[in-house]
Amino acid sequence: xxxxxxxxxxxxxxxxxxxxxxxxxxxxxxxxxxxxxxxxxxxxxxxxxxxxxxxxxxxxxxxxxxxxxxxxxxxxxxxxxxxxxxxxxxxxxxxxxxxxxxxxxxxxxxxxxxxxxxxxxxxxxxxxxxxxxxxxxxxxxxxxxxxxxxxxxxxxx
Numbered sequence: 001x002x003x004x005x006x007x008x009x010x011x012x013x014x015x016x017x018x019x020x021x022x023x024x025x026x027x028x029x030x031x032x033x034x035x036x037x038x039x040x041x042x043x044x045x046x047x048x049x050x051x052x053x054x055x056x057x058x059x060x061x062x063x064x065x066x067x068x069x070x071x072x073x074x075x076x077x078x079x080x081x082x083x084x085x086x087x088x089x090x091x092x093x094x095x096x097x098x099x100x101x102x103x104x105x106x107x108x109x110x111x112x113x114x115x116x117x118x119x120x121x122x123x124x125x126x127x128x129x130x131x132x133x134x135x136x137x138x139x140x141x142x143x144x145x146x147x148x149x150x151x152x153x154x155x156x157x
Contacts, residue, residue, distance in 0.1 A: 001048045002066055008041045009074045016081030028102060031085065035105060038078060045071050072122035075113050079133045082106055082113075086140040110137055 015034040022030040052067050086106060114134055117126055 001051060002063075002070055005041075005044060005048055005067075005070050008037070008044060009070065009077065012037050012041055012074070013077055013081070016077070016084065020081075020084045031102065034081070038109075041074060045074075068121045069125065072117070072125040075117050075122065076125060076130050076133075078109065078113050079117075079130060079137060082109055083133045083137040083140070086137055106137075110134070 012034065015030065015037050019031040019034040022028075048067060052064050116122065117130070117134075
């Protein structure tokens with residue numbers, strides 16, 4: 001199951017790269033596909049986690065550690081992917097249709113990922129690059145919001 005989880009994580013990396021490249025042409029289709037796969041991955045981690053808790057604990061005590069490393073590395077990849085995507089988006093002079101939804105999604109992603117990565121089981125995975133990525137992504141998001149404050153009219157949410 002960990003191999004399947006790793007395969008899905010690798011697919012997400014590829015989709016993140018494609019989404020980053022496509023944002024320059026003012027389309028969010030690849031980005032939404034990437035986000036769908038992220039949600040699938042996260043759902044799959046729930047299933048694998050239950051399997052780890054219920055079955056694998058007896059068979060392999062290191063399985064949970066390997067599972068946590070896989071999930072933690074996914075979170076790091078998600079932060080890096082968000083960073084690259086936001087960087088590409090912030091370079092655009094005009095923002096494509098759907099930008100508000102992307103901003104809200106990325107805000108949730110950055111917040112949730114940061115909170116997850118603060119859990120003790122992932123602490124060993126947080127290096128200086130990951131911490132810098134989180135801070136940089138938040139700075140880019142702020143820059144994008146400053147370019148188009150009307151997109152985030154929170155009174156209309």
